Structure formats: C-alpha cells, structure tokens
Amino acid sequence: MFKFNKDLELPPQLKWKFSHEPELLGWTIRARNYNTFVANCMLLFMAVLNVGAAFIMYSVYAGMSQPWRTLSCVFFYTLMLIVTLSMTHQRMKFAYRVTKSGLEHCEWKDFPEWALTFLKWLAGVTAVFFVFMATIDPSFLLGALIGPGGVGLTYLSMAYSKSYREMHTQYHHYAFKWKEITQLAVVTNREIVDFKYSIIQKGDEHITNGGVNIFCKRKQKEKVAEFIRSFLSPNVPFIKTKADVPQY
Template identity: 60%
Template sequence: MDDDPLFSGTLTLLFFTTVNIALASMTHQRMNFSYRFTESGLECCEWKDFPKWMLTFLKWLTAITAIMFIILASVDPAFLIGAIVGPGCIGLTYLAMANSKSYRDMHTQYHHLTYEWKDFTQLAIATNREVVDLKFTHFNQRLGRTISYSINIFREKKQKEIVANFIKPYLSPGVPFIKAKVNVPMSH
C-alpha cells in the first residue's frame, strides 16, 4: 500500500472528510426560538439542543474504523497499533459525551431575554431574509453602558407583514417602520 499513493490518499481524504463533517455539524447546530408578546414588552427564549445523532455517529464510526484497521492490520502488521488506538480514542470520546451531563450542558445553550417596548428604536421588515427586525437600545447593568442591538423575529415570508403590523401599535410614537435589507447576526 505504500507504493499506491492513490489508495492511501483516498483513505486519508475519506477519514478527514468524515471527521470534518461531524465537527461542522456539532458547531453549526440549529437554534430554536420562541417569542411572547405582552403589554409591557417582548420575551424571547432561544435554545440550542445537543445533537443526539452525534452519539450514534460516534458509535458507528468506532465500529467502522475498528473493522477497517483490522483489515489493514491483516495486510501490514504496522496497522495493528492504529487498530487499537484509533477506534479506542473514538470510543472513549463517545463514552465521555454519552456519560457526561456537564459536557452536554456545555454544548447546549439557553437564553431568556426580556425587552420593554419603550427601548425599541426601529421596526423593519427584512427584504432579504425571513425576519422582522427590531432595533433597540438599553442600559446594560453588567457592562455599565447603553448598548444598541437588534432582535430578529424569524417568520415565513407571508407572515412578516402580519407580525410587523401586530407589533407596531405597541411601539412608542415616532418609531420608524421600514422595509430594508437586514443583516442577521449568527448568534446573540
């Protein structure tokens, strides 16, 4: 196999592609949002769940790499160390993730945010995204200064106008209501 660069290159590419897809999937999890409108303001809960499919993937990856390294070890005994170390490390990673509540909690985020209607400075219907954008300013106690930010209410295209018209009466008089291109931050 040392003489066949195509085989070793293909094997290496397959391994790194599989690992990178798994890592990218863990870091790019889907965010869930829930909104509640009250007389005093807007509440937003956002959370990211730990991907349960990752544990199944690691279990199968351990088994597949063990079989692959055992086959390779039958061709060249030098792969015997890899047959023990590679799947063993993946298996230990699986066990650490499956049995560690603190690890799962670390990869699960939950935020409960509360905003008062008086703090909103602009209402925008996004022309380039499926969101209604609310800009606001408020004094942040932790930072000790006034901050400006946006909260995005994610909706289907047909519902953006309905949601914006529902919110508009709660805002202070004179708050601009526009249609504009909106940049959506990756996270709050």
C-alpha cells in the same frame, strides 16, 4: 389571534415571563444567528487541513492494498468534514411569544448528544472491521490504530471537555415591554424583523440601548412586523432596511 406552526418545544431551563397572559402570536424556528461568511471560511480552512491529514494517512498506509488504502482515506476525510461542519454551522433554536404586555423570545442550543453516540458506535464498528480485515492483510492493524483510534479520541475530547460542552450549550431568555421598543424595521434581504430597544436594567441607573433580530419563517416577516407595530406608539419609527445578517 393566530399562531404559526410550532415544531420546537421550549426546554425546561427557560420560562416565559408573561406566561400568565394569553399568547397572541407565537412561533419557533431554527436559524444561524452568526456571520455565515466567517463560518464558511472556517469550514474551508478545516477542509484543506483535513485534505493534508488524509494525504499523510495515505502515505502511512503504504503497505495496504490500493482499494482499501483509498477507501480508508476517503472515509477519514468524510468523517472529519462532517464533524467540522457540525461545529461551524450549528443552528440556534428560537421561540417567540407576543402578549399584550410585550414581546419575548428564548434562544437555546443543546449539546448534540447524538453526535457522541454516533462517534462511539462508529469507533467500535470500524475497530471490529479493521481487526477482521487484519486477518487477511496485517497492514490493517495500523489502520485500526489510526482510523478508529482517531474517532475514539474525538469522542473522548467532545464527551469530557467542559469548555467544548459549554461552547455548544446555551440557554437565553429576553423580554421587552412595548414601551421599550424605539424602532421597528423589516429587513428586505432576509426573513428578519429588526427592532431597537432602550431599557434600564434592574439595579442599574444607566440606559441600555440595543437591537434584536427576529427570525421569521418564509413570507411571514411582513405579517409579523405589522402585528408588532399595532402594539407600538405611533411615534415609533417603522422602516425597511437591508442588513448583512445570516439566513437560516
């Protein structure tokens, strides 16, 4: 019927359950599906730790000329802050699809291979730079060990840590039939449509109840909510509410 701009491609690990049916509505979006207040606190904590590490680095570089000493510490702090930010404020990718049978969505997060490439080249370039500068000032040899060496260790820990890769790689698919949705809500203080569901899992005799946040692009949540509502039973509550949920 109408389709929002799709700027994300569904990864091969995920498949639509109702792919045999025409898509009536679909869109993709990047959003933070976690408590951003906690993430901001973690970033602030790590930023303070990085300041301490930069000051320690500054004292270690006592034999270096003042401009290069300051520049090295600022570079180290900036790099560590960027790495920290990439870990605490990642965005999930979401894809939504509506058909006559129901609503389904995929969410995924790929491991940032670009970050590894960046760190590897950064370690190499900075190592060459520090070695070259050591021909002018021998104190830069210490900088070559601490600066590029630290970047290299960060690269190795990210590239070969299985737990780190698993933490930053996720693929999930969820599908709901219209009869399983028990409440629909428009979140007034966020670009989100929320619905509650009640289902019986395959092989399980117990009813599972839960809720799902549907992340919408700006000024589209009302249209999305009304479109979904048209498929629901008139007995399904449709409300407006506020929620303390993350904004994308």
